[in-house]
Amino acid sequence: MGKRSNEPFLWSLFSAGGVVSAFLIPVLLFLYGLAFPLGWIEAPSYSQTMTLVRHPLTRLVLFVLCSLPLFHWAHRFRFTLYDGLQIKHLNEVIAVICYGGAVIGTIVAGYLLWNIA
Amino acid sequence: MKATHNYTLYHPKWYRERVSTYWWTRQWSHFRFILRELTSIFVGYFVVLVLLMLWALNDGPASYAEFQEWLKTPFAIILNAISFIFVIYHTVTWFNLTPRAMPVRLGGKRLDDWMVAAPNYVAWLVISAILVWFILGGGI
Numbered sequence: 001m002g003k004r005s006n007e008p009f010l011w012s013l014f015s016a017g018g019v020v021s022a023f024l025i026p027v028l029l030f031l032y033g034l035a036f037p038l039g040w041i042e043a044p045s046y047s048q049t050m051t052l053v054r055h056p057l058t059r060l061v062l063f064v065l066c067s068l069p070l071f072h073w074a075h076r077f078r079f080t081l082y083d084g085l086q087i088k089h090l091n092e093v094i095a096v097i098c099y100g101g102a103v104i105g106t107i108v109a110g111y112l113l114w115n116i117a
Numbered sequence: 118m119k120a121t122h123n124y125t126l127y128h129p130k131w132y133r134e135r136v137s138t139y140w141w142t143r144q145w146s147h148f149r150f151i152l153r154e155l156t157s158i159f160v161g162y163f164v165v166l167v168l169l170m171l172w173a174l175n176d177g178p179a180s181y182a183e184f185q186e187w188l189k190t191p192f193a194i195i196l197n198a199i200s201f202i203f204v205i206y207h208t209v210t211w212f213n214l215t216p217r218a219m220p221v222r223l224g225g226k227r228l229d230d231w232m233v234a235a236p237n238y239v240a241w242l243v244i245s246a247i248l249v250w251f252i253l254g255g256g257i
Contacts, residue, residue, distance in 0.1 A: 017160075018207075018211050019211070021160045021163075021204065021207060021208075021211075022207060022208040022211040022212065022237075022241070023208075023240065023241055023244050023245075024244065024248070025160065025163050025204045025207075025208075026201065026204050026205055026208055026241075026245070027244075027245035027248050027249060028163075028167075028248065029163055029166075029197060029200060029201050029204055030201060031248075031249065031252060032166075032170070032188070033166070033188065033193075033194075033197030033198075033200065033201060034194070034197055034198060034201060036185075036188070037185070037188040037189040037193070037194060037197075038189075038194065041253070043185065044252060044253065044254060046174075046178045046181050046182070048254055049174060049181070050174060052251065052252065053171070053174060058251075062167065062171070065164075065167065066164050066167055066168065069160045069161070069163070069164050070161065070164050072157060072160055073157045073158070073160050073161035073164070075157075076154055076156075076157035077154075077157045077158065077161070079154070080151070080154040080155065080157065083154075084141060084151055084154065085138060086136065086138060105164060105165075105168065108168055109164075109167075109168060109171070112168065112171040112172060112175060113171065115175065116171070116174070116175055117175060
């Protein structure tokens with residue numbers, strides 16, 4: 001048997017992240033990025049937002065929302081650089097930066113969500 | 118056939134034409150492919166935005182207010198508007214790929230692509246409505 005590849009595992013993270021991103025990001029970005037700042041809809045107050053974020057289920061959703069899409073980004077962006085810009089000689093550096101970034105982002109998300117007052 | 122061949126000792130180097138770095142600008146379908154791939158940048162940006170928001174929330178009401186003020190700047194609005202268009206593009210291209218990734222067969226016949234993609238759109242609508250309801254205080 002040949003060397004086992006990480007590719008199927010990374011692809012499954014990419015795929016799961018793609019699903020999470022597709023379903024959750026548009027509405028959240030619309031609310032927090034456009035509707036609230038532009039005053040189309042009244043933004044929830046600080047305490048309302050905190051009440052929502054403190055709930056364990058919200059934290060779990062937020063953790064998944066941060067982690068999986070980061071791995072989705074890492075995988076897709078890596079191949080965008082690979083195919084689009086054809087910088088194949090930097091393949092390993094790019095992979096380390098992309099997946100490493102996703103791991104760090106996941107840790108930061110876990111830390112923030114765990115420590116919410 | 119000639120009886121004598123001149124074999125080369127080493128494998129000759131194949132001739133490969135160099136592909137331009139901008140190969141994807143020549144054809145609309147290639148350009149759309151690159152646009153789809155670029156949606157990942159905006160997905161990544163969104164996560165950074167969430168992390169910044171969580172950090173501001175954790176830091177207290179003053180920090181959160183400051184973050185909200187930043188979101189109101191023209192720069193942030195334009196950035197978020199562009200990001201919104203790209204994430205919608207991600208969602209649509211993702212849903213439309215599902216019939217190809219997993220073709221559904223019913224009674225020996227392959228279902229039409231739109232019949233496999235359509236439930237995704239319905240679920241998207243339902244999930245979005247639930248999130249709006251929770252965020253606007255319906256669940257509290």
